[in-house]
Amino acid sequence: MSFFKAFQNKKNSQNDTRILEPPETPTFPASLDIDKNRVxxxxxLHYTEDLVEKKVVTNHNKILYFLYLETVSDTKDMNEYFYRNLREINSDEHLERVLTDRDSAxxxxxxDAIAEMLSGKSLVLIENTHYCFVLSTNSVIHRxxxxxxxxxxxxxxxxxxxxxxxxxxQLVRNLISHPSLVVKYTTLGEVSKTKTAVLYMDGRADSNVVEEIHRRLKKIKVEKLMNTGIIEEYMEDNIFSLFPQYISTERADRAALNLIDGRVIIMTDGDPTVLVLPVTFFSFFQSTxxxxxxxxxxxxxxxxxxxxxxxxxxxxxxYIAIITFHFEIIPFGMxxxxxDAVEHIPYPPLIEAMFMELTLELIRxxxxxxxTPIGQTIGIVGGLVIGDAVVNAGFISSIMIIVVALTAISSFVVPIHEMSMAMRLLRYPIMIMAxxxxxxxxxxxxxxYLIHxxxxxxxxxxxxxxxxxxxLKGLMNRFVRLPHTVEIKNDQKENQKTNSSS
Known part of the structure; x- marks a missing residue:
């Protein structure tokens, strides 16, 4: 018994020390000694080699040092215009006014300036001053x-x-030009410092849902966060369920429509996929x-x-249930x-189905x-050659090929990828039980499945x-797509009832 307790304590200690909180950067006020600030x-920054340092001397003999990371900063405008104007400065007031006009802080x-430099801004050190400036020189690269x-x-x-x-x-703002659209920023990831935005429409989104989202986001303690997939795991109510509980999309119009419907959108910098929450089961079958x-x-x-x-x-x-137990329901003509298709197959239908389903997953x-060109060739050649070969060899029946093909086509019809993946996994327990x-x-x-x-x-x-x-009313609004004119009339009737009751 003591052995198991010792083993459990050791395991718990390992789990406790798996993720260490990074030490906070100690506060360092800007010194009057400019060389001390440079050091x-x-x-x-550990003397990283992409750190660039430039020295500028103004007309009134004021020494300035510009420091920036050339890999994330765009200093083309500064090289062409800013440095030349700095050399013409004749007083400290003029210098501070020029720096302020250049979108600085x-x-x-x-x-505090180190974090700004890591995001692409440039640091300006001035001799004999107890402060510094950061200039907005972020380099924006996107497809x-x-x-x-x-x-x-x-x-x-x-x-x-x-x-x-x-x-x-900007894409969302272009589709929804309404003052009630709210954007809330937060930073996730102890090391990556990923900028995250939460979008919702005030008055349409449930305030309790918005508060719950912010509460769960604050509980995310990870070292790196590069996409919304990590956020989805922390936000899910049941992480062991095969059914997805949130929608991820890359379409701006889908995100805008969900915002108008009262849902909340979570975006992360560096990831084109956004998270839509909360959703219903039938939201996964809706398309623009x-x-x-x-x-x-x-x-x-x-x-x-x-x-x-x-x-x-x-x-x-x-198919497995019919071939194994209920062959009497097969029509007489078939x-x-x-x-003839199944009597010479040496394996039971379950082995047939498992073999073909796993083969299809491998090809996929x-x-x-x-x-892309090779992938399309693999899909066509693999499906034709392997399917024809296993049938001619007598390992798989031709009926099973038809069943697997129809199953694969059906799984591609759903417009949301998460639900398509869930469908691929949900069929295996049914095959075993059949x-x-x-x-x-x-x-x-x-x-x-239904109870779950x-x-x-x-x-x-x-x-x-x-x-x-x-x-019933929710069924008509969410499952059935009514004409837009009917929906408008229904909304007007509801507004009239609300106004009359108030």
């Missing part, structure tokens, strides 16, 4: 705004987020095309996506066709990791709304 900056502590490859639409906006937080905020096309077509395609979810999750299990992953109990096993597994969905929440809000809890 402090160089020592704090006066700091009393050099320790052009284009449509995301994994969220393409036929009709609508084709602009997507990029890796620059300011550009992403649903609202840009006619309402009948939008409802039809939304229904197709829900059906594709059921097919992708249950179709391999249904009995001999299926019998290979296509993603390889360059091989053990047939249709009873499938129903049992789907019942467990009814209990699952997204930031405290029920994920399976409007079915659990059931709400």
């Amino acid at each position: 402090y900056v160089k020592e704090t 006066k700091l009393l502590h050099l320790s 052009d705004v284009g449509e995301p490859d994994n969220e393409q639409v036929i009709r609508g906006s084709h602009s997507g987020f990029v890796e620059n937080l300011s550009v992403n905020l 095309d649903d609202y840009n096309s006619r309402w009948v077509a939008g409802n039809f395609f939304r229904f197709i996506r829900v059906v594709s979810f059921l097919l992708a999750v249950t179709l391999p299990g249904i 009995t001999y066709v299926i019998k 992953e290979a296509g993603i990791r390889l360059p 091989s053990l109990l047939g249709f009873v096993g499938i129903v049992f597994c789907l019942t467990i 969905l009814c209990k699952l929440t997204s930031l405290g809000k029920p994920l399976f709304y409007p079915f659990a809890p059931f709400n």
